[in-house]
Amino acid sequence: METDDDLRFDHGEATPERLKGQFSRLVGKTAAQTRRVAGDALRAVGARKDDFVVLAVLAESGPASQAVLAGRTQIYKSDLVAVLNELAERGWVLRAPDPEDRRRNVVTLTDDGRRRLAELDGVLDGVNEHIMSPLDAAERTQLFALLGRVNAHLAGAAEES
């Protein structure tokens, strides 16, 4: 394993210890900063980050039960309740019992909800543009693809238990 050093990502000469345990740290720090920027921007329009995800999924895949919605959005069903409470209260979403299965609620996007989605979409577009501003288009695609692969790998490993 004399080529071991070449296989590492801390391939530099400086920073002996510092870079080593750092992917988890780097991604964590970046996520924290990203979360903050996005959170501030969304808070300015009275939204939380999950609002957008739920609205977007409803727009994309149509009405769904909360269980299906939880699966599609990767939001825990227990947390989804609070999100839907707010969305329904403001009229962006309709939550009605499913006549075919009275355990379920059918969640539907309203026209106001579609407008709200467009608004949040604009806000998040600005946020993402700001976050990725040091990268050019090719690099953004790269970063997205690489992160996506890591993400898929971790998500897959979690399911196979």
Next chain:
Amino acid sequence: METDDDLRFDHGEATPERLKGQFSRLVGKTAAQTRRVAGDALRAVGARKDDFVVLAVLAESGPASQAVLAGRTQIYKSDLVAVLNELAERGWVLRAPDPEDRRRNVVTLTDDGRRRLAELDGVLDGVNEHIMSPLDAAERTQLFALLGRVNAHLAGAAEES
């Protein structure tokens, strides 16, 4: 701006809404999974993620006051207290008042602390290897560099206020 579409990272034809607000989401999800994997591994040896960072910085830059340590580790000084409490209690770190400035504590890494650092280093090496296993060496370097640039940009923007 008719080339605007080419400048976006959601350049595909499918997933109209879904990919858009997703960098913040993707990095957030990846960070959460990463945090979980790292957290589990560290918990198995009775450590938290900040333990490693503090020990590593002490090993790299030598003894320091808590304020300096907070700056170097990017850990809030208020949170650093609890970390040092544990590290000192287990003998991995020595916390003594600074004779030159009695407001300060001088935090020093012990020999046991050095051993503990090596242990955590091994654990986190395994974690990072697992996380990045779908990527080859060049891709890891790429991902690291891209994330690092985004991170530096966000960190810089936060300071310039």
Next chain:
DNA sequence: CCTATTCGTTAGAACTACTAACGTTCATGT
């Protein structure tokens, strides 16, 4: 000396990720 600042510390807020359990409703098998 008086004032401002720095130090470690405590307390706590806001949020995220995650688990457990409950009553209700449905599906299955006998």
Next chain:
DNA sequence: ACATGAACGTTAGTAGTTCTAACGAATAGG
């Protein structure tokens, strides 16, 4: 028909992270 078990929405709560505010003690500067 009916018991068992599963899925549904919901409530409650835990643990961890990030971040802010304020305090007494110690120091520095005018």
